[in-house]
Structure formats: structure tokens, C-alpha cells
Amino acid sequence: MTHASIEKTGVIRALGLLSGGLDSTLAARLLLEQGIEVGCVNFHTGFCIQSHTSAIRNPKPGAPPPRHDALHAAQSLGVKLHMVDISSDYVRIVTDPKHGYGKNLNPCLDCKIFMVAKAWAMAKELGYHFIFSGEVLGQRPMSQRRDTFPVIDREAGVKGWLLRPLTALRMPETEPEKMGWVDRSRLEGFNGRGRKPQMALAKKLAITDYPSPAGGCCFLTDENYTRKLRDLWAYRNNRDYSMEDILLLKAGRHIRPAPHFKLMIGRDQSENLFLSGFRKGRMTIQTKNTPGPLTLVEGEITAAEDRLLACRIAARYSKGKDLPTVQLTVDDGNVTEVVEVTPLPAHELPDHWHV
Amino acid sequence: MSDYDLEVDARGLLCPLPILKSDQAMTTLPTQGKICVLATDPGIERDLPAWCAVNGHILVSMTQQGRHWRAIVEKGS
Numbered sequence A: 001m002t003h004a005s006i007e008k009t010g011v012i013r014a015l016g017l018l019s020g021g022l023d024s025t026l027a028a029r030l031l032l033e034q035g036i037e038v039g040c041v042n043f044h045t046g047f048c049i050q051s052h053t054s055a056i057r058n059p060k061p062g063a064p065p066p067r068h069d070a071l072h073a074a075q076s077l078g079v080k081l082h083m084v085d086i087s088s089d090y091v092r093i094v095t096d097p098k099h100g101y102g103k104n105l106n107p108c109l110d111c112k113i114f115m116v117a118k119a120w121a122m123a124k125e126l127g128y129h130f131i132f133s134g135e136v137l138g139q140r141p142m143s144q145r146r147d148t149f150p151v152i153d154r155e156a157g158v159k160g161w162l163l164r165p166l167t168a169l170r171m172p173e174t175e176p177e178k179m180g181w182v183d184r185s186r187l188e189g190f191n192g193r194g195r196k197p198q199m200a201l202a203k204k205l206a207i208t209d210y211p212s213p214a215g216g217c218c219f220l221t222d223e224n225y226t227r228k229l230r231d232l233w234a235y236r237n238n239r240d241y242s243m244e245d246i247l248l249l250k251a252g253r254h255i256r257p258a259p260h261f262k263l264m265i266g267r268d269q270s271e272n273l274f275l276s277g278f279r280k281g282r283m284t285i286q287t288k289n290t291p292g293p294l295t296l297v298e299g300e301i302t303a304a305e306d307r308l309l310a311c312r313i314a315a316r317y318s319k320g321k322d323l324p325t326v327q328l329t330v331d332d333g334n335v336t337e338v339v340e341v342t343p344l345p346a347h348e349l350p351d352h353w354h355v
Numbered sequence B: 001m002s003d004y005d006l007e008v009d010a011r012g013l014l015c016p017l018p019i020l021k022s023d024q025a026m027t028t029l030p031t032q033g034k035i036c037v038l039a040t041d042p043g044i045e046r047d048l049p050a051w052c053a054v055n056g057h058i059l060v061s062m063t064q065q066g067r068h069w070r071a072i073v074e075k076g077s
């Protein structure tokens, strides 16, 4: 859509990056309040925390089922939401980020550049005049800094066309402000990590139903998760990953007794159920005569001593861990056999096996 | 005759993939076309109605049996 379309219809349209958190919701509301037509986009990278964790873990009895924040934010804002799966393109961002990683394996700057560029391309295609985000200057150490905002804008090719309504008063004027499409005096100048101004604005705009602020938007900022991802890359000798790989890193206890195999052991009923969806192509170990978790084996184990060790570890996490022996069913996809082993005592399981 | 045009089998997939798959399927259908969504992730219970509301689709029915959900959605204009 061109500027001529504004002259014709008088309608200014903006496309926002919506995570569903408070900041992006407020940014959208500030523009809606100015009479701008807002649409939003939400990207699925495969690493989103909220969705998967809540799906793996059973909700408490009586608690409402988990929900997708962006979808529900869009619903309460009354705006259209484009949900886009970028997980396959995203592999490149995670495995080889030009600007490197943050504290963990979070490639925030590359991620932001990628998403902003994608949103801007969509905006042009779908007839939006500019894009916006809920970013606040100084809020995140890697991507939301005075010196990184211009990098994002430049490398995403969106210079001047990405408005950040919550922090706009601290930034140079953007094109939509210069054109008079957006009233700069009705934007905000938030700054830093504090949440008070956002909460006050939410109150003023009567926004009450928003998710509590999380540490980051994805698993890549999570220390435990990235340790498992690093382990996967190290033992595989390359940095590629499949959707299945990154899903499996989210659940279970991960134990690597040797470079060529790793065990994934369910920690509760819902994780067992989740892991059971990934039996195909993997050896599974399940206790037979006593309650116990499901264990998946990642990697080939053919040597008898490896199989024995895997079974003894699996038995250790069963209710029979103090029994002299435990029976287990081992299924390698072709053959199912029942074995009886002594559960591995704690002192024989060194800490560094825990991934 | 079945009561839908396309089946979206999202069983075993976690939120938000059932919605993403439904969204993709909808783009191939004309207005009033119907999809049948099968899912096992409880998130579907709240996400599917929200997705319908946001996109102007009609949630014709949603039934649950244990951890299995089946929903019929009609494409809005």
C-alpha cells in the first residue's frame, strides 16, 4: 500500500510485533487510541517457553488450560493476528548468529533483526504503512539498548519505519511521526528495566489481563536449556537441530553416561506421556514390576555393558531404586526383552553425567 | 458425506502448532469452507476459540474425549 492509499481512505495502518506480554500490548493500545488501524504478527521460533512448558506439564486440576499469550492479547485488543512459523529459517539464527549470543544461547540481536525484517516485508505485502514494537530502551541487555536499536533498524532495512511507542520520546522521530500519521505527544518515553510505568499505563488503559513478565521470551535465555543444547551440539559434532531435538530438550532428566548416548527420563506422569510421543527410532526402557518413569535412549547402544548401564540408571529413578533388583522392558524398535538389573546406587552416578 | 472439507491432524503437536496448522489449512479454503481439527494439547481449548474470534471464523463445534479434542471451524469472510 502506498501513501496515496492514506490520502484516499484516510486510514493509517500499522503492523506490530506482538508477543502477548504487557509491553507489546501497550504499544498496540497506544496506537489504537490514536485511531490507527492495527494488525499484529507473532512469530513461532520453536523455542517459545510458555507454550511448550505448559503443554508438557499438566495443568493443576481445576486450573484453566494453558493459552497462547499473543492470541489472547490480540483478541482483547480486537486486532488481527498473523501467526507465522519461522522455525526452519530460524535455525540459521540460532546456530550462527552474526552478532553472537547473550548470556546463554540467546541470539537476541540477530533474532530481533530477523523478526523486524520479516514483519516489514509482511507489512509491505499486506498494506500496512509502518511497523511497531513494544521494545523499551534499556530493558534488555542485548537487544534493547541505545546503540543496538539503530543496528536493528539498519540491518532489518526498516530505518525510520519502526516505531517504538513506549520509548519513542527518547528516540529520534520516525517517519510516521514526521508525516503526522502518529501524534508523538501521545507516545511514551519509558526507559530501563523497571515495570512501574508500564503497570501504571496498563491501569490507565484498563488493561488487567496480561501475563506476568518472564525473564525472556524464549528457552534460549534459559541456562539449563542452553546447557542441554550445547551438549547436543558438542556430541553430535555439528550445530544443526530438528524440531524434535529442541522439543526433547524441554522435558525430562537428561543423563549422558558416555559420549555416544544420552538418557532422557520422565520426571512425572506428564513428562512420561510427553516422552512417549518420541519413542519412534529410539530405544525405550520401562520398569516392569515396579512403577517407574519412561526412559528414552538417544544414540546407538549396542554394547552389552552400555545397555546394562542404561537399564541400571533407569531403574535408579524408579520406585524400586532400593530393591536388590528391578525388572525392566527394553524395546529397541525391533526386539523387546525383559531384563533384571540392580539399580545404580547414587555414588556410582557422577554429577557430570547430568546434562 | 463428511461435515468438513479438510482435516487438520494436530495430534501430538504442542501449542501453538495446532493453531498454525489450522491457519495454514484455512488459507486454502473459500469462505464457509470447514476444517476439522484433531488435537491432544489442552491449549486448544482456549486457543482455538480465540483464534476464531481474532480471524472472524466460526467455531461450529468442539468436543473432548479424555485428552483428545475434535473441532469444526468454518471460515469467516
Ligand code: SF4
Binding pocket: A045, A106, A107, A108, A109, A111, A112, A143, A216, A217, A218, A219, A220, A221
Ligand atoms: S529472548 Fe529469544 S525470542 Fe526474545 S529476542 Fe532473544 S532470542 Fe529472540
